[in-house]
Amino acid sequence: MTDNNSKSNREHLNGDIEDNNNINLIKAIVLSIFDEKGPTPKIVWPSDLEEKAGLLIAMKTISLLMGDSVYQDSQGSDAGVNYFGILPFPDLSLNGLTYFFLIPDETARGQALAATITVLINEDDRVFFYENMKYLRIIIDKAASQIQADKESDNQEKIMKNVRSELFEFTKDLKDPFSTRRQIKVLLTGLDKAGKSSFLLGIRRRYSEIIKSLPTRGVDRTEENLFEEQNSVISLWDLGGQKQYRERFLEQSKIYLYNVDLIFFFIDIQDVERIGEALELFRKIVTSLIDLDEFPPMVICLNKFDPDLKGSKEIFKNLEIIADEIEQNSDRFLIKIFQTSIFDHWSLVTAYSFGLSQLSPNRELFRTQLKKFAKKTNSDAILLLNENGIILSNYSKDEISQKVFEISAPHFQELYRTFKEYKILKQDFLVSSGIADESKKIVFKKIQVEKYNLYLLLLIEKSAQINKIEKNLPDFSKNLIELMHAYI
Ligand SMILES: Nc1nc2c(ncn2[C@@H]2O[C@H](COP(=O)(O)OP(=O)(O)OP(=O)(O)O)[C@@H](O)[C@H]2O)c(=O)[nH]1
Ligand SMILES: [Mg+2]
CATH class of the missing domain: 3.30.450 (Beta-Lactamase)
Structure with missing residues (x-):
């Protein structure tokens, strides 16, 4: 200038x-x-x-x-x-x-x-x-x-x-309108042993480190890179949940909560005795945020909901009580509650991706593009993933297709990864033979949008032709290019 x-x-x-x-x-x-x-x-x-x-x-x-x-x-x-x-x-x-x-x-x-x-x-x-x-x-x-x-x-x-x-x-009135990189602050908080650090390791597929991991002392700061080059620095603050660290965090809430863009709050749903304590911490954080006039989106992870607990009535009742309590205390915030477990990788990905997508100002534009593509290809649902399997955007026609997709998408991603790893995949896509009521199939496809390697998952009619996707792909990819540059 x-x-x-x-x-x-x-x-x-x-x-x-x-x-x-x-x-x-x-x-x-x-x-x-x-x-x-x-x-x-x-x-x-x-x-x-x-x-x-x-x-x-x-x-x-x-x-x-x-x-x-x-x-x-x-x-x-x-x-x-x-x-x-x-x-x-x-x-x-x-x-x-x-x-x-x-x-x-x-x-x-x-x-x-x-x-x-x-x-x-x-x-x-x-x-x-x-x-x-x-x-x-x-x-x-x-x-x-x-x-x-x-x-x-x-x-x-x-x-x-x-x-x-x-x-x-x-x-x-702005102090520094010409700063060059967007700084994004994401907090992970909750009581000690709630599973915050394990969640991050799970997302990064560093499973072998989970058993060795120690309680976090103070704050453990890392960065998330959705793409190799991006306009922003996403800092993840994994806050130690032990009493002394928790107290310091609440006392100095200004430092931690000021300018926060997104919060993940973790509750260990297996630790029934401490659920009250966890909710109390949540209320304190909400109060501090309101005092500071900060209203970041919040993702609540009802964590350690391991696959073998899915049938437990007691756990289900607890989940409902927690969800009610959280919603009562936070009507001024955008809140989304997820059930997560390190033994269900997809549950981690869904919660994490939802949170990160809240950081993208272009999230609505992405969804519109997916919706358009879905119409042209007769798809019931579409997911757009980055190279690490993070969901950048999703669209589903109705709740049923979303459910079918949620259940089958993770298996697909796993299959694709494995095939690719062993180099037995000849083409850049995979097609299922038939799922759910046998009338649908899933197509998993790698797409290249300029320098970005992305993946598409589509839930489509079994009779639908793959060339319908191929035909509409160039237009779709072209529209995505500019949105990708501005994703985050
Ligand atoms: N069953 C089960 N155990 C989990 C899950 N997630 C984490 N754990 C275990 O819970 C314990 C605590 O996990 P951490 O990730 O260290 O918890 P944290 O919230 O980071 O704890 P602090 O750093 O002290 O705040 C570890 O033994 C993990 O293996 C889960 O989804 N299911
Ligand atoms: Mg930790």
Whole structure:
């Protein structure tokens, strides 16, 4: 960022907005609407943004929203259309945060117009989006709701002007809007012996170390890399649960809980006597978080739910009591409860992946892409996995297919791993002969999305042709490329 640069930019603005230190951060704001002329940049700031650039932004964002099927099927009432995504615009050297929504309009096909609001910054500054997602979402969401509610398109100009001043106001107050890497803090907490450290070893398939592992002293910090190259550093803080460490953690909750992005809380459900103590710790953490005004998503692992306990009535009753208690205490948080065990690798993967996916601002866009692909390939359910078997995104048509999938997917992944290990796999996919009611099959397929090695699991009709998948794969992979760059 040279002085020269900022000067010319200031002239650009023509006194349009107030001068401030971060004037360079937000480069453009565009409201695009799909009208009779196609994707159109309706309200554009700065006013002298190149016409070509405006068009490119409108085309790219709207086409991702509409694809070809999602919008047509929506009939104007698809509640799933409100979502955010981060998209690179390499031709403009910009990165955009886009909100996708529909504007009700009786005269339009499907009774709605597809629309996007895109805020653009230099591609080098993209961490700004990730770091400030929470606030940016509120500002942009509000503007979109106003546009949706407003019958007069004349007011759009005013609404967009407001967004602009709110965004500028917001960036003015930031200490370091130009930091280069997003720092993500993930905590694993719970009583001692709840199984936190074993969970992490299990996820990493370091089973032989589990029996040797000792109680954690203080904090054990490691990093998670979903991909070889990523924009963020994900730090996992495995907090020792013994009394002395627990107390220090609660006393210095500011240090531990400040700016936390995600919490995994572990309860040993076999240790019936200490369940009360575990819940008390949970309540204390929730209170501290509220005091600090931090509301991270929380994943609760009801742990040591080993496969041989699945029939136990007593355990089931306990699980229900714990779930009720947790939900009562945390209505201001996004909470998801999982039953986990180190003897059920998939249970670890599901809980862990759910948590990590909460960190991706593009999770809704990924799901939309999977949904589209599912329609085109007649799939009931799809999972997208990274190289380590972490689930990046999933979609299922209904609960039954999700269940069938949950039961069969892990076996598949295991089979694929084994076959690959022994190099007896000739092609890059595996197909089951028939599962559940024999009318479905599962396809496990390796896909290459630029430098990323990914895996797809699809639950499809037994009669479905594999070439239907092959045919639609290039488009699907192409759409994923840019989302992958911005996954985390
Ligand atoms: N049966 C069963 N045992 C488990 C499971 N997970 C962990 N364990 C055992 O529970 C004990 C404690 O596990 P850790 O992972 O060290 O527990 P922790 O929560 O990290 O404990 P602290 O570091 O002291 O806070 C070990 O003996 C593990 O082998 C599980 O899912 N099922
Ligand atoms: Mg530990």
